[in-house]
Amino acid sequence: xxxxxxxxxxxxxxxxxxxxxxxxxxxxxxxxxxxxxxxxxxxxxxxxxxxxxxxxxxxxxxxxxxxxxxxxxxxxxxxxxxxxxxxxxxxxxxxxxxxxxxxxxxxxxxxxxxxxxxxxxxxxxxxxxxxxxxxxxxxxxxxxxxxxxxxxxxxxxxxxxxxxxxxxxxxxxxxxxxxxxxxxxxxxxxxxxxxxxxxxxxxxxxxxxxxxxxxxxxxxxxxxxxxxxxxxxxxxxxxxxxxxxxxxxxxxxxxxxxxxxxxxxxxxxxxxxxxxxxxxxx
Amino acid sequence: xxxxxxxxxxxxxxxxxxxxxxxxxxxxxxxxxxxxxxxxxxxxxxxxxxxxxxxxxxxxxxxxxxxxxxxxxxxxxxxxxxxxxxxxxxxxxxxxxxxxxxxxxxxxxxxxxxxxxxxxxxxxxxxxxxxxxxxx
Ligand SMILES: [Fe+2]
Numbered sequence: 411x412x413x414x415x416x417x418x419x420x421x422x423x424x425x426x427x428x429x430x431x432x433x434x435x436x437x438x439x440x441x442x443x444x445x446x447x448x449x450x451x452x453x454x455x456x457x458x459x460x461x462x463x464x465x466x467x468x469x470x471x472x473x474x475x476x477x478x479x480x481x482x483x484x485x486x487x488x489x490x491x492x493x494x495x496x497x498x499x500x501x502x503x504x505x506x507x508x509x510x511x512x513x514x515x516x517x518x519x520x521x522x523x524x525x526x527x528x529x530x531x532x533x534x535x536x537x538x539x540x541x542x543x544x545x546x547x548x549x550x551x552x553x554x555x556x557x558x559x560x561x562x563x564x565x566x567x568x569x570x571x572x573x574x575x576x577x578x579x580x581x582x583x584x585x586x587x588x589x590x591x592x593x594x595x596x597x598x599x600x601x602x603x604x605x606x607x608x609x610x611x612x613x614x615x616x617x618x619x620x621x622x623x624x625x626x627x628x629x630x631x632x633x634x635x636x637x638x639x640x641x642x643x644x645x646x647x648x649x650x651x652x653x654x655x656x657x658x659x660x661x662x663x664x665x666x667x668x669x670x671x672x673x674x675x676x677x678x679x680x681x682x683x684x685x686x687x688x689x690x691x692x
Numbered sequence: 693x694x695x696x697x698x699x700x701x702x703x704x705x706x707x708x709x710x711x712x713x714x715x716x717x718x719x720x721x722x723x724x725x726x727x728x729x730x731x732x733x734x735x736x737x738x739x740x741x742x743x744x745x746x747x748x749x750x751x752x753x754x755x756x757x758x759x760x761x762x763x764x765x766x767x768x769x770x771x772x773x774x775x776x777x778x779x780x781x782x783x784x785x786x787x788x789x790x791x792x793x794x795x796x797x798x799x800x801x802x803x804x805x806x807x808x809x810x811x812x813x814x815x816x817x818x819x820x821x822x823x824x825x826x827x828x
Binding site: 471677 | 714715716792796800807811818822
């Protein structure tokens, strides 16, 4: 039986990919950002912890999806996905390989559990998906895990509610546990934390709010589940809404989870960089 | 579903955030061609045509004159008002060779250096920036 062993959440700021791709990791600006991932890289490299598959929750930033098609929840079911050219050329990172049998299993199980997933095959994946892989695995010739992309609309309003995201996570847990192959699975939530990329209010950062969110992933997930969109927007900036995707990860981990590692740094470009590693409930 | 959301109340709250244009369906509809034009710049051949003659490039897109003028002027706050979304507008400013920090700083009325200094010092405080009506 497949099982969820841990959850990882991290910001997916494009600049953090640039820093790795261009070998700037030792520069003053970048050093404290990447330092917070050292523990996580060692942890995930340990065979005890390394998953076979990561269900990677992220959002597309007008890359694979434009205004023509706006799926609320989309699951990638193809064999592999190319890193996208977002206008600066493709990131020099490996192709993202899926476990397509598992992805199709998840899709059908989630739909039967009343989550009306969009199934997508041909899709390039943007920084939202590839930057977290780089942060956790560095620069390998091939990604050491299979990746199921799960894209969430957080660009065109309304995005899904926190409660809906959390419930999707719970359904993912059931879907994973009904897969008959023996797989170790992690669920990653990406994006966030505080940031606003538009208008006169751009640059907004709310450390206190972000820290409380990190605290309550273990202490009070029920509170997080019911935070309305307007609170993310007022408190953490218009693009801070991305943090709602972390609740899919949290919902998938079950009841009592343990915090293993946390990192928080301002700034990464326009953004508060947040990162946490959680051990799933048994 | 346990409760129904009051859509009018929901939308009214989204308009109550200072210096912010939430990308609602109304804006998405208003800015459809503006944003799709931005998307077209993902292709190198389109970027070349755009750079060669911006005004001519815009002739192919059924946008309002106001949207076209704001695009040519790179008036990003105006573009947000006219239905632009930052991830689509990013294709325009990246074609200009601007980073997110540079383009975003231009929307705040701050110089790029002042904006960067603000970010290094911990970013803009939410204090007084949460609600127009509430003033908190
Ligand atoms: Fe993002």
